[in-house]
Amino acid sequence: MIDQNTRFLIVGLGLIGGSYAMGLKKKGYHVDAIDIQEESISYALQNNLIDHGSTYDTALIQQADIIISALYPKAMVTWIKNNQKHMKPHAFISDVSGVKSGIVEEIQNFLRDDLHFCASHPMAGKEVSGVQNADDTIFHSANFIITPTAKNTQQDISCLKDLAHILEFSHISILTLEEHDTMIGFLSQLTHVIAVSLMNTNDNTHLVDYTGDSFRDLTRIAKINENMWSELFFLNKDILIQEIDSFMKEVENLKTKLVEHDEEGLKTLFRQSTKRRKLFDR
Amino acid sequence: MIDQNTRFLIVGLGLIGGSYAMGLKKKGYHVDAIDIQEESISYALQNNLIDHGSTYDTALIQQADIIISALYPKAMVTWIKNNQKHMKPHAFISDVSGVKSGIVEEIQNFLRDDLHFCASHPMAGKEVSGVQNADDTIFHSANFIITPTAKNTQQDISCLKDLAHILEFSHISILTLEEHDTMIGFLSQLTHVIAVSLMNTNDNTHLVDYTGDSFRDLTRIAKINENMWSELFFLNKDILIQEIDSFMKEVENLKTKLVEHDEEGLKTLFRQSTKRRKLFDR
Structure with missing residues (x-):
């Protein structure tokens, strides 16, 4: 064609x-x-x-x-x-x-x-x-x-x-349109929510001298085109809110292991994330 | 010496x-x-x-x-x-x-x-x-x-x-010992909490083919030595829990802008994260 x-x-x-x-x-x-x-x-x-x-x-x-x-x-x-x-x-x-x-x-x-x-x-x-x-x-x-x-x-x-x-x-x-938007809500939009929120947690700018690669990698996408991303976020609002809720539930889950001093529970979470992340290695 | x-x-x-x-x-x-x-x-x-x-x-x-x-x-x-x-x-x-x-x-x-x-x-x-x-x-x-x-x-x-x-x-x-542990709680431990939790949010392994660099960068540290990191987390438990709470409050704050369709509020968060992150560029 x-x-x-x-x-x-x-x-x-x-x-x-x-x-x-x-x-x-x-x-x-x-x-x-x-x-x-x-x-x-x-x-x-x-x-x-x-x-x-x-x-x-x-x-x-x-x-x-x-x-x-x-x-x-x-x-x-x-x-x-x-x-x-x-x-x-x-x-x-x-x-x-x-x-x-x-x-x-x-x-x-x-x-x-x-x-x-x-x-x-x-x-x-x-x-x-x-x-x-x-x-x-x-x-x-x-x-x-x-x-x-x-x-x-x-x-x-x-x-x-x-x-x-x-x-x-x-x-x-x-x-499909829905599959696309769900995938984007998780892989792209939620990651931007996290990077932006981490960068906005506390005034952390005095920490620049101590920052290693992991913090830099995690917040790279916190430099964000505000007009494009706010439009994309609101267009996918319902899905994105669901993804944010799922993520926060998981952070809350990890926090509970800490509060309850559940060492084995924490290690189980680490083992799961390690196993899954390995699949994403190129 | x-x-x-x-x-x-x-x-x-x-x-x-x-x-x-x-x-x-x-x-x-x-x-x-x-x-x-x-x-x-x-x-x-x-x-x-x-x-x-x-x-x-x-x-x-x-x-x-x-x-x-x-x-x-x-x-x-x-x-x-x-x-x-x-x-x-x-x-x-x-x-x-x-x-x-x-x-x-x-x-x-x-x-x-x-x-x-x-x-x-x-x-x-x-x-x-x-x-x-x-x-x-x-x-x-x-x-x-x-x-x-x-x-x-x-x-x-x-x-x-x-x-x-x-x-x-x-x-x-x-x-000081306290300054060190607070800095580490935010820059290193909280980032590991986030990466592990994101990797554990949903079973996302079917998304491997769609994954771009930002998701990979954000989750790189989700491959984690479970014994060392659980020991480090529990040794710094009180500070880390505070950092997790501050971060979750910030995610909740961004979510509220979405729920209330507060476009200007969302853009303000984006502008703040962009401005701060620029200080961390090398």
């Missing part, structure tokens, strides 16, 4: 949008981009990440075979709603959003019948943002998750698999 | 004891060792980490100018109590224990008047144990903490500073 004549349009030239553009251009595809920031477009043009770009140009939308929204989820909904009228018949749209439920159904409900939207999530990132930090190699060791619904076809899934191969993702998974 | 004639005795040839031996031998010092495991002694001799070693030899104790206990804290108390009668007058003793209060006062209370014990803590480690993994370079980017009491002299502190320089620690700090 993707061939050398396929024209891509990236909407939103941030870190991820820019990295998609970079990876696609390297493979010889035609890539256009729309971004509200003039300087992001200029940077992308100067660095050969895109063929054409504009802060807004309906011609670029009309010409696109595949449109990738790399906007925040809510901004994406609005943008597709407002701009689907410019899209060519049978254009294919996907995204990069970190939360799927709610967003995907809403788009599929208002989408023109002759357009195709199938959601996907590149599980890659950096602690820095912006097209200036674009780097398509972040995808090479990452998972690409496709989250089709009943409205999607095998062709939609194949198209996204092609995209994942072009961008050299190391692993492709297919999950 | 330490010169080229100084004879060191390492008691307990595990990862840290072995790494001390390695670092001291590289600088040309005479290093002996005692360990209950014959194979640890053989390994250390074969690999030139020590000059002499034995599973138990009072002559090695008698000859030592500086004795470093690299035993677990409780085993150290017993060992020093049983063996101080063999030590030469004015021998200097230190340790590597991760918890100080209780242990240090106990030793200083029963110690012969002509012996010197000043506690210290090399804040370095690895996820593997045993003398076979000894590596003195783990100290080169690490902090060396000296925890003197009113019973210690400036000479004791100078001796430990010399030791830290010989082993090439990057930073030396002096803390």
Whole structure:
């Protein structure tokens, strides 16, 4: 479905949008981009990440075979709603959003019948943002998750698999919207809750000189883009609250072993975590 | 106080004891060792980490100018109590224990008047144990903490500073026993509680394929030596329970922002953690 004549349009030239553009251009595809920031477009043009770009140009939308929204989820909904009228018949749209439920159904409900939207999530990132930090190699060791619904076809899934191969993702998974959001709630959002909360526990800044690698590793993700993550948290609120509750129950459980001086109980928890964590070693 | 004639005795040839031996031998010092495991002694001799070693030899104790206990804290108390009668007058003793209060006062209370014990803590480690993994370079980017009491002299502190320089620690700090244990309770023990509890939250092993770097970083220390860490946790129980409570209060606080859909409150927490974490960047 993707061939050398396929024209891509990236909407939103941030870190991820820019990295998609970079990876696609390297493979010889035609890539256009729309971004509200003039300087992001200029940077992308100067660095050969895109063929054409504009802060807004309906011609670029009309010409696109595949449109990738790399906007925040809510901004994406609005943008597709407002701009689907410019899209060519049978254009294919996907995204990069970190939360799927709610967003995907809403788009599929208002989408023109002759357009195709199938959601996907590149599980890659950096602690820095912006097209200036674009780097398509972040995808090479990452998972690409496709989250089709009943409205999607095998062709939609194949198209996204092609995209994942072009961008050299190391692993492709297919999950339902709910499976995706539950997995993300635990692996990604809960870990950010923990890092942020640990960093906010006490004023610990006088401890900088004593800090070893384990504290640094645990709090690395406490440097967090507040606008993106608050949007993602609220979109996945119910699942995230459940995950927080499960985690707190487990911390409470460990605390009880300490309070009751239950040495064997504590060691059992340590043995379980050790055994499980070993499965996650690469 | 330490010169080229100084004879060191390492008691307990595990990862840290072995790494001390390695670092001291590289600088040309005479290093002996005692360990209950014959194979640890053989390994250390074969690999030139020590000059002499034995599973138990009072002559090695008698000859030592500086004795470093690299035993677990409780085993150290017993060992020093049983063996101080063999030590030469004015021998200097230190340790590597991760918890100080209780242990240090106990030793200083029963110690012969002509012996010197000043506690210290090399804040370095690895996820593997045993003398076979000894590596003195783990100290080169690490902090060396000296925890003197009113019973210690400036000479004791100078001796430990010399030791830290010989082993090439990057930073030396002096803390009271309580300051040390509070710092360790937060930076080291609480982080292990979090990693273990996160790993034990749900049976998450089916998520291996989706796991990114942030989850791996956060749970790396969930692989944990159950005997050492349960001893350290119980020795620092009161402080650790306080730290757990402070952390859980902070998680609860973030959860409340979610439940109440307090977007500005959530962003404020994100901004605080981001600002604080930046101070910890190297």
